[in-house]
Amino acid sequence: MDCHRDNEHRKMPEEYYQLLEELQALDFVLLELNLYLDTHPNDLNAVRQYNDLVKKRKAVRRQLVSIAGPLSHFGHDYVSCPWNWDDTPWPWQV
Numbered sequence: 807m808d809c810h811r812d813n814e815h816r817k818m819p820e821e822y823y824q825l826l827e828e829l830q831a832l833d834f835v836l837l838e839l840n841l842y843l844d845t846h847p848n849d850l851n852a853v854r855q856y857n858d859l860v861k862k863r864k865a866v867r868r869q870l871v872s873i874a875g876p877l878s879h880f881g882h883d884y885v886s887c888p889w890n891w892d893d894t895p896w897p898w899q900v
Contacts, residue, residue, distance in 0.1 A: 832863040
């Protein structure tokens, strides 16, 4: 099977930018909760909030990957043909 590849930057749908912003916000909150839980490991409400946000992050990430392709390599995301790991734009390019 021959895979044709367009090397130009792709224009992403508006949903991509919304999901990327949501993923970045979730990552920020999860990092802050992680730091908080390092010093307050018995805070059940914080643990519940963390786990709820992990679930939400997984869903948002799954949607983003379905639109834009892989966000991680080394077996964390599926790729397509042509090999799309290095397709642009990268999240930091938008």
